[in-house]
Amino acid sequence: MSAGKLYVVGLGPGEARFLTPEASAALGEAEALYGYAPYLDRVPARDGQARHASDNREELARAGAALAHAAGGATVAMVSGGDPGVFAMAAAVIEAIETGPAEWRALELAVVPGITAMLAVAAKCGAPLGHDFCAISLSDNLKPWDVIEKRLRLAAQAGFAMAFYNPVSKARPHQLDTAFDILREELAGSVPVIFGRAVGRPDERMRVVPLTHARGHMADMATCILVGSAETRIVERPGRPSLVYTPRRSGDA
Amino acid sequence: MSAGKLYVVGLGPGEARFLTPEASAALGEAEALYGYAPYLDRVPARDGQARHASDNREELARAGAALAHAAGGATVAMVSGGDPGVFAMAAAVIEAIETGPAEWRALELAVVPGITAMLAVAAKCGAPLGHDFCAISLSDNLKPWDVIEKRLRLAAQAGFAMAFYNPVSKARPHQLDTAFDILREELAGSVPVIFGRAVGRPDERMRVVPLTHARGHMADMATCILVGSAETRIVERPGRPSLVYTPRRSGDA
Numbered sequence: 001m002s003a004g005k006l007y008v009v010g011l012g013p014g015e016a017r018f019l020t021p022e023a024s025a026a027l028g029e030a031e032a033l034y035g036y037a038p039y040l041d042r043v044p045a046r047d048g049q050a051r052h053a054s055d056n057r058e059e060l061a062r063a064g065a066a067l068a069h070a071a072g073g074a075t076v077a078m079v080s081g082g083d084p085g086v087f088a089m090a091a092a093v094i095e096a097i098e099t100g101p102a103e104w105r106a107l108e109l110a111v112v113p114g115i116t117a118m119l120a121v122a123a124k125c126g127a128p129l130g131h132d133f134c135a136i137s138l139s140d141n142l143k144p145w146d147v148i149e150k151r152l153r154l155a156a157q158a159g160f161a162m163a164f165y166n167p168v169s170k171a172r173p174h175q176l177d178t179a180f181d182i183l184r185e186e187l188a189g190s191v192p193v194i195f196g197r198a199v200g201r202p203d204e205r206m207r208v209v210p211l212t213h214a215r216g217h218m219a220d221m222a223t224c225i226l227v228g229s230a231e232t233r234i235v236e237r238p239g240r241p242s243l244v245y246t247p248r249r250s251g252d253a
Numbered sequence: 254m255s256a257g258k259l260y261v262v263g264l265g266p267g268e269a270r271f272l273t274p275e276a277s278a279a280l281g282e283a284e285a286l287y288g289y290a291p292y293l294d295r296v297p298a299r300d301g302q303a304r305h306a307s308d309n310r311e312e313l314a315r316a317g318a319a320l321a322h323a324a325g326g327a328t329v330a331m332v333s334g335g336d337p338g339v340f341a342m343a344a345a346v347i348e349a350i351e352t353g354p355a356e357w358r359a360l361e362l363a364v365v366p367g368i369t370a371m372l373a374v375a376a377k378c379g380a381p382l383g384h385d386f387c388a389i390s391l392s393d394n395l396k397p398w399d400v401i402e403k404r405l406r407l408a409a410q411a412g413f414a415m416a417f418y419n420p421v422s423k424a425r426p427h428q429l430d431t432a433f434d435i436l437r438e439e440l441a442g443s444v445p446v447i448f449g450r451a452v453g454r455p456d457e458r459m460r461v462v463p464l465t466h467a468r469g470h471m472a473d474m475a476t477c478i479l480v481g482s483a484e485t486r487i488v489e490r491p492g493r494p495s496l497v498y499t500p501r502r503s504g505d506a
Binding site: 122 | 270271273275312336337340346347350351358361364369373375380383384387389390396408490492493500
């Protein structure tokens with residue numbers, strides 16, 4: 001059996017204050033790092049540790065390169081923003097293992113969890129995900145748009161609060177407006193929508209608007225969007241930002 | 254305006270390796286800690302830092318006590334397992350602010366995110382939440398059981414992977430079996446169900462069974478359950494635990 005090991009490490013949403021000790025230890029142990037360049041840039045350089053940066057769209061190729069490197073006997077870390085298991089690199093690595101050479105199945109694989117964007121955005125504005133919720137990628141690169149529309153409707157009918165990842169891209173500038181239009185058919189216009197941009201980074205920006213006023217141009221690729229349920233509430237505070245929360249109690253209970 | 258401050262701090266799922274630097278700093282700054290006793294026990298004692306342990310069912314009273322303490326001008330931390338915004342203390346604290354004396358709205362409130370249980374369980378077995386997913390509390394203490402049944406059906410119809418928090422308690426030993434029965438009406442019997450017990454703690458135990466064989470007695474109060482979608486796959490590995498993952502690609506894309 002190969003002595004190689006691959007860590008898939010969640011860096012959290014930005015600054016080092018989110019990086020768990022387990023993630024730090026894995027990054028310290030690795031002989032080589034792989035990842036999307038802006039994520040690699042967050043990891044302090046270390047003598048003797050190789051870095052292999054790649055483009056954001058090359059997930060499977062990047063996973064294969066890291067696995068091939070580890071299969072040679074090295075300890076390798078794939079870095080991922082947020083949590084690697086939430087719309088990030090863990091699924092791509094395992095897909096590469098499933099479809100790659102048999103020796104990749106012999107490797108030790110350790111996924112190291114991280115703070116995913118929706119948790120950081122939620123914490124920043126209160127507790128909008130304080131009750132049942134769902135997380136949906138709005139990208140139709142990897143699934144048909146009609147699946148996304150169906151999920152939005154069912155999630156609204158279920159009473160879930162929602163988190164949207166990958167809300168917009170240059171190739172699909174109008175889909176987020178379509179998503180809000182769908183939600184306006186299912187939910188009251190007063191439901192709070194939170195745009196959390198670059199949360200956990202110096203250029204962080206938060207904005208809360210009622211669903212009636214939510215528009216696609218309010219988000220960019222660095223934005224995670226949260227949508228409340230019918231039960232989500234806003235608590236005004238004199239001289240402080242309002243708090244948004246979804247109560248633990250729901251329905252008639 | 255009061256100089257008091259309340260942190261609501263996520264400890265992550267167990268061991269200190271999950272505790273972020275931001276959470277450590279907040280715990281270090283606090284003059285007093287509040288929380289459910291087993292969570293407080295995870296925080297190393299520090300001279301001069303008071304500790305107020307409470308029972309798990311007293312969330313609102315605990316939140317009020319911490320807020321009243323902070324309103325006196327102190328820096329106080331409420332500790333929470335996992336992430337405080339996911340079926341934990343942040344929503345209870347904000348509910349207490351909404352319904353409490355006006356001076357509580359003047360306090361500085363900072364929610365410090367943590368690794369929530371579903372992310373740790375997912376990381377341990379691969380990437381079962383690698384595509385769209387939802388998180389549902391199965392407790393009917395705070396919502397009617399028929400709301401839970403409706404959400405289970407709609408989540409299955411939407412094609413979400415699922416995470417279940419609070420899957421069982423002594424007061425409701427049979428509801429988890431009812432939940433699995435509902436899912437068996439909506440999903441193929443081969444869909445993987447993951448029981449992650451005490452993940453991140455020394456007595457951690459993982460078990461993966463097909464939905465056909467999932468039973469309520471496989472979970473206890475310390476278990477977080479993940480249910481795959483129709484697209485979730487299992488990758489067998491000779492001499493190593495199988496990996497469970499939900500591909501990034503979905504439907505016909």
